[in-house]
Amino acid sequence: MTARTVDPDGLEPLLQRVADGLPGLLADFNAICDCGGRVAGSDSERRARDLTLGRLAEIAGAGRAWLEPVDYAGWQPGSCSLSLADGTPLACQPLLGSASTPPAGLVAGVVDLGRGTDDDFQRAAARIPGRIALVRHEFPFSPDHVHRRRKYDAARAAGAAGFVIAHTDPLASPTSGSSGRNGGDGIPAVATDHAGSARLATADASGARLVVQGTDQPAVGQTPMLDLPGRDPDDARRVVLSAHLDGHPLAQSAMDNASGLAVALALARAVAPQMAQAALGLRVCLFTAEEWALAGSRQWLAMMTPAERSRLVIDINLDTVGADPRLTALTSGFAGLDAFVAASARAAGQPIGLHRPLMPNSDHANFAAHGIPALRLIAGFDQPASRVRHILTAQDTRDQVAPAELAGAARASASLLWRALCATDADVSSWR
Ligand SMILES: [Zn+2]
Structure with a gap:
């Protein structure tokens, strides 16, 4: 040299x-x-x-x-809402490229997976199928961070019907971010804020209604x-x-x-x-x-x-x-x-x-x-x-x-x- x-x-x-x-x-x-x-x-x-x-x-x-x-697999967002079974609205932001719910929405129970690590998913595996998986957004730039798309993939693999990711800072808005679906198969995926996650976490029995609509457009x-x-x-x-x-x-x-x-x-x-x-x-x-x-x-x-x-x-x-x-x-x-x-x-x-x-x-x-x-x-x-x-x-x-x-x-x-x-x-x- x-x-x-x-x-x-x-x-x-x-x-x-x-x-x-x-x-x-x-x-x-x-x-x-x-x-x-x-x-x-x-x-x-x-x-x-x-x-x-x-x-x-x-x-x-x-x-x-x-x-x-x-x-690239483009996508145009349509309507998006998240509410408790009694109609109480929660903050909601669709993840880019989210799969759509039926027009009337998806009504399902919620499984709170905490942070959403592999361990969290394993522990709750029996309760996930057919339910909405609730995980937390993390500071994305640290060595032990678990990426949003990995949590989304884990939720899908476990049979979740929907995916909600919540910010942990009470002052922060819901996050935007990609679902990583890229026009393929997937589950409806949105973000909510800290207050929304607190309400959802106690909604297990009564469930929540998630409406997210979007159009795939190459x-x-x-x-x-x-x-x-x-x-x-x-x-x-x-x-x-x-x-x-x-x-x-x-x-x-x-x-x-x-x-x-x-x-x-x-x-x-x-x-x-x-x-x-x-x-x-x-x-x-x-x-x-x-x-x-x-x-x-x-x-x-x-x-x-x-x-x-x-x-x-x-x-x-x-x-x-x-x-x-x-x-x-x-x-x-x-x-x-x-x-x-x-x-x-x-x-x-x-x-x-x-x-x-x-x-x-x-x-x-x-x-x-x-x-x-x-x-x-x-x-x-x-x-x-x-x-x-x-x-x-x-x-x-x-x-x-x-x-x-x-x-x-x-x-x-x-x-x-x-x-x-x-x-x-x-x-x-x-x-x-
Ligand atoms: Zn960037």
Whole structure:
């Protein structure tokens, strides 16, 4: 391996341009939040797509910016309500892509499964068939977190007739989130708030009525992309910088993921003038349908030939990089990325924590599934008291994200990006 892994003349100017570009980063962040929650297929998402594609086109210069079509199992929500048998209404938010109940609703007893771990499901197995499974939403970014879709799958497998996930914070709204059904078989799935779960937990005998209606609509999303060649225009290898464009309907999807989008745009803008120094090219992917069980990036990667995928040397995925100053790289099981992240953090003077086990909670997981080294940079990992706890709720608004947090995330991710762009062949093989 050669000693030089990063062009020493490249990082400082890049970090300086990132710092100088902070007003533009904040303007983009606010403009993306102004588009609304950006549910895939909505006008709000289209506004954000046009906005971000416009930014990429401004940056393109010698490169190119375009929209990459991607199929996914779309879904349009209809009516949604949850009530006790006596008609008392409870807060209700459909999970994206939920299966429908009959129009008059599903009336069934409720099984309170607490948090909804595998043990919880096993203990109550005999009582679940035909009933509505009630579980709790957890802070999603901690090592022992049980993902909502795993609880949903457990409820289905155990024969539940419906699925309700409840926030545990008395002040929080119900969460949005994907059911993970993807147009296939499934059970009706909604979220409620803390008060709703307290009422449901005592409704076992009398039961509850759940109405959720939606229409499956195969959809075509559009992923804004930018391609900037490195110093050798014939070298087709690319470092992927990704951030998802789509979000949830309840608020502005500010943390998740206007923060990552705005930082990705700022990095692309800052690095473009020095791509002639970079060993590898850059591909920016602003994926859609991430909130639909990671469908957009999965489809894009699946359409490629193995040879095309082998030219993607690493994915640096920015998802929820504001709302806490503490940053962590989720390195998807690639032990070789630990040293890469540590060196990047040192070079930028910006601490980045490490969590190596694969966490399939954003687009990086689809790269990792194809053997492509992939990391997700995230704020507030394993910090359940941080503002990141408001993710997926009506509280995911721009005021949760401090400008200094976006500046820190931009600095950290710029260092990761430049190190990746200047990688030698030995570096690239050391990551795998
Ligand atoms: Zn996200």
